[in-house]
Amino acid sequence: MKRYIFIRADATWKSATDSKQWIVVRHFMRPFKFIALIFVVTLYFGFKPLTNPVSITGHIRKNPKDTSAYIEHLFVTVKGDNKILANTMVDDKGNFSVTFTPTNEKSFGFFVNGVAIDTLLIGSVKSFSSDTPDLTFYIPALTKKNFFGQTICPKCDKADKVYKIRYGDGLPLSSMQISDNGDTTYSPIGNGRYNVGTCIVGVATYYCDRDRVRF
Ligand SMILES: [Zn+2]
Numbered sequence: 203m204k205r206y207i208f209i210r211a212d213a214t215w216k217s218a219t220d221s222k223q224w225i226v227v228r229h230f231m232r233p234f235k236f237i238a239l240i241f242v243v244t245l246y247f248g249f250k251p252l253t254n255p256v257s258i259t260g261h262i263r264k265n266p267k268d269t270s271a272y273i274e275h276l277f278v279t280v281k282g283d284n285k286i287l288a289n290t291m292v293d294d295k296g297n298f299s300v301t302f303t304p305t306n307e308k309s310f311g312f313f314v315n316g317v318a319i320d321t322l323l324i325g326s327v328k329s330f331s332s333d334t335p336d337l338t339f340y341i342p343a344l345t346k347k348n349f350f351g352q353t354i355c356p357k358c359d360k361a362d363k364v365y366k367i368r369y370g371d372g373l374p375l376s377s378m379q380i381s382d383n384g385d386t387t388y389s390p391i392g393n394g395r396y397n398v399g400t401c402i403v404g405v406a407t408y409y410c411d412r413d414r415v416r417f
Contacts, residue, residue, distance in 0.1 A: 282307030
């Protein structure tokens with residue numbers, strides 16, 4: 203007589219020498235197998251396009267309005283919903299290529315950092331038009347303004363939490379805020395500006411407090 207091993211509902215391993223018992227188990231397994239098959243087929247045909255890898259050919263160029271930034275030897279980081287998906291290096295000409303597999307991310311943020319550049323948001327993409335998109339970014343990012351002339355954050359597309367960055371020593375670097383429970387916190391945002399505590403002037407000109415990104 204053959205020996206079979208199967209899992210009981212209480213998840214303990216049992217060996218069965220009784221073939222009748224096995225037939226009962228097999229009978230109950232049949233609908234499960236069918237459901238599992240449907241699930242696998244749905245997964246394969248239904249969600250497959252979302253899990254295709256995306257191979258991006260990227261170009262980083264100087265913003266014509268502000269050409270002070272170095273674009274050589276930068277690092278590019280792609281984040282999906284604030285999770286790092288890929289890292290790569292930019293070549294001497296400001297080009298890079300990066301491949302990653304998106305899952306269900308709502309947006310993809312492109313960040314750069316380098317020798318003279320703090321982490322900087324250079325662009326945000328909601329979805330990719332193809333599996334091999336060709337994207338050009340500018341440093342600092344090209345920004346749009348709303349009807350009131352306020353700069354719009356490239357990530358959240360809103361202007362209400364965007365502050366102009368102020369660099370330099372000798373500035374009031376923070377504003378004191380006292381919360382309801384009496385705790386005192388210091389915010390770098392004061393007088394409508396985001397104050398950076400460094401005398402080295404950075405590339406970023408704006409800061410979005412909603413996404414906590416500089417651009
Ligand atoms: Zn934002």
